[in-house]
Amino acid sequence: xxxxxxxxxxxxxxxxxxxxxxxxxxxxxxxxxxxxxxxxxxxxxxxxxxxxxxxxxxxxxxxxxxxxxxxxxxxxxxxxxxxxxxxxxxxxxxxxxxxxxxxxxxxxxxxxxxxxxxxxxxxxxxxxxxxxxxxxxxxxxxxxxxxxxxxxxxxxxxxxxxxxxxxxxxxxxxxxxxxxxxxxxxxxxxxxxxxxxxxxxxxxxxxxxxxxxxxxxxxxxxxxxxxxxxxxxxxxxxxxxxxxxxxxxxxxxxxxxxxxxxxxxxxxxxxxxxxxxxxxxxxxxxxxxxxxxxxxxxxxxxxxxxxxxxxxxxxxxxxxxxxxxxxxxxxxxxxxxxxxxxxxxxxxxxxxxxxxxxxxxxxxxxxxxxxxxxxxxxxxxxxxxxxxxxxxxxxxxxxxxxxxxxxxxxxxxxxxxxxxxxxxxxxxxxxxxxxxxxxxxxxxxxxxxxxxxxxxxxxxxxxxxxxxxxxxxxxxxxxxxxxxxxxxxxxxxxxxxxxxxxxxxxxxxxxxxxxxxxxxxxxxxxxxxxxxxxxxxxxxxxxxxxxxxxxxxxxxx
Numbered sequence: 001x002x003x004x005x006x007x008x009x010x011x012x013x014x015x016x017x018x019x020x021x022x023x024x025x026x027x028x029x030x031x032x033x034x035x036x037x038x039x040x041x042x043x044x045x046x047x048x049x050x051x052x053x054x055x056x057x058x059x060x061x062x063x064x065x066x067x068x069x070x071x072x073x074x075x076x077x078x079x080x081x082x083x084x085x086x087x088x089x090x091x092x093x094x095x096x097x098x099x100x101x102x103x104x105x106x107x108x109x110x111x112x113x114x115x116x117x118x119x120x121x122x123x124x125x126x127x128x129x130x131x132x133x134x135x136x137x138x139x140x141x142x143x144x145x146x147x148x149x150x151x152x153x154x155x156x157x158x159x160x161x162x163x164x165x166x167x168x169x170x171x172x173x174x175x176x177x178x179x180x181x182x183x184x185x186x187x188x189x190x191x192x193x194x195x196x197x198x199x200x201x202x203x204x205x206x207x208x209x210x211x212x213x214x215x216x217x218x219x220x221x222x223x224x225x226x227x228x229x230x231x232x233x234x235x236x237x238x239x240x241x242x243x244x245x246x247x248x249x250x251x252x253x254x255x256x257x258x259x260x261x262x263x264x265x266x267x268x269x270x271x272x273x274x275x276x277x278x279x280x281x282x283x284x285x286x287x288x289x290x291x292x293x294x295x296x297x298x299x300x301x302x303x304x305x306x307x308x309x310x311x312x313x314x315x316x317x318x319x320x321x322x323x324x325x326x327x328x329x330x331x332x333x334x335x336x337x338x339x340x341x342x343x344x345x346x347x348x349x350x351x352x353x354x355x356x357x358x359x360x361x362x363x364x365x366x367x368x369x370x371x372x373x374x375x376x377x378x379x380x381x382x383x384x385x386x387x388x389x390x391x392x393x394x395x396x397x398x399x400x401x402x403x404x405x406x407x408x409x410x411x412x413x414x415x416x417x418x419x420x421x422x423x424x425x426x427x428x429x430x431x432x433x434x435x436x437x438x439x440x441x442x443x444x445x446x447x448x449x450x451x452x453x454x455x456x457x458x459x460x461x462x463x464x465x466x467x468x469x470x471x472x473x474x475x476x477x478x479x480x481x482x483x484x485x486x487x488x489x490x491x492x493x494x495x496x497x498x499x500x501x502x503x504x505x506x507x508x509x510x511x512x513x514x515x516x517x518x519x520x521x522x523x524x525x526x527x528x529x530x531x532x533x534x535x536x537x538x539x540x541x542x543x544x545x546x547x548x549x550x551x552x553x554x555x556x557x
Contacts, residue, residue, distance in 0.1 A: 018106040022099035029095040033061045033088040042078040065092030124179040125195040136185035137207035138165040140390040140408030150176040159185045186216040197225040206232040211239040222247040254407040255308040263312035270439040277455045279413045285446040295355030300340035306360035340370045356382035421457045423526040427502045462523040467541035483515025489540045492553040498529025
């Protein structure tokens, strides 16, 4: 059972508390001024004494504090009344100035402005009706994820501890309105305010950049909303185990992800192209895989990233020499102590005879300096360059490394893959188990169907909601195959610009299902192809007449 707990946001009460003394003073001054006018005697036109009633006194004092010159009412004043009016003028104007000053001071108070912002944020989150994700952490990865999801019509709610990042949500000009809050996502109250248990929330993304904070976000999110999936980033393996124990469904280690892909690319170059095409949304199947050398590699920097790359390279039989200021704990590792910025150090590491270099220090400036020096000493080096901050992208592009890896980009690609097509993770795991010939065949098929277009990946379920026409045909006993759906709806002789990757059904999964594979209710199909093919397939599975037209092709009619 999910309990809903909301923090009290007493903006009005804070405002009234700050204005309590000015309001009391204003009320007292007005009360004394009105009461005085009812007591001070005057003389009417006939020379008879008269006293002002409460209505006239209140009316006169009301405009007295804001404007002067409306005249003496209802009779010309006596000297005593004019003397009291003069005192009332100074008293009411002073009270108003004090009250307005206190009001402006309160409105400019950082605490009051923060409370107002939190109230607006909470109201915006409560008003969300379309599916959205709760994004905890708006760094480079968060920015990429938010833009991609908003462009697909999926809402985003942002929580980050850094005010500058929260402010950048507005300046990034995202396609959708994105509520953003500067707060600590580790606090359960913050997650509740941000909509972790909102009916439209589909996932919580823990991308704060701090493994301990991500673990706390994951734990709190699973307790507050156990039915929502949690996607978490971890840079340390010990935190990954803890995150898995608290129930995070998806764990992303950008260092492991990149190093594993790099090692796989050495033995299956075609898999590198397929992975880039299906996950990054910037490459196409027509791209040629880099010519990965299998000679001796240098790894400059032996931190978490460097150690991970070193381990995966050794697992595929690559000879590796480590260059770092400190000696590795394992004495069996071939290493050279010293700064990789120093040409003498690289020469001792035999950079002239090396085939490839991985520049893996955490600093972008250091990595760029090492890359320039290494290229000067050995222009034919295959270069893998680590980038830490997205703002330095123009500099890294100018270096023109063979592969540039940005942790935020890897995290964003993995998160988007999970949200867009959850089946894609399983497909890629199966693809890694295949040999290069199988992978090369799939790549050729993708090139034939998709060409030089960006490959979109999506999954669709065989049910009445997603495929009404197909579901109705199956219920009537008609056979509908994968090949039937892979034809253009307006010309069944032309194949659709898409490739079926995985067919998931109750009894198991079928990798690269053939055209004769029959579909059944409850199946789920993973496809990749052009964006236009996705729309045309939606037409096919929704229109009974189009589906009948395609089914007659198999019957020869």
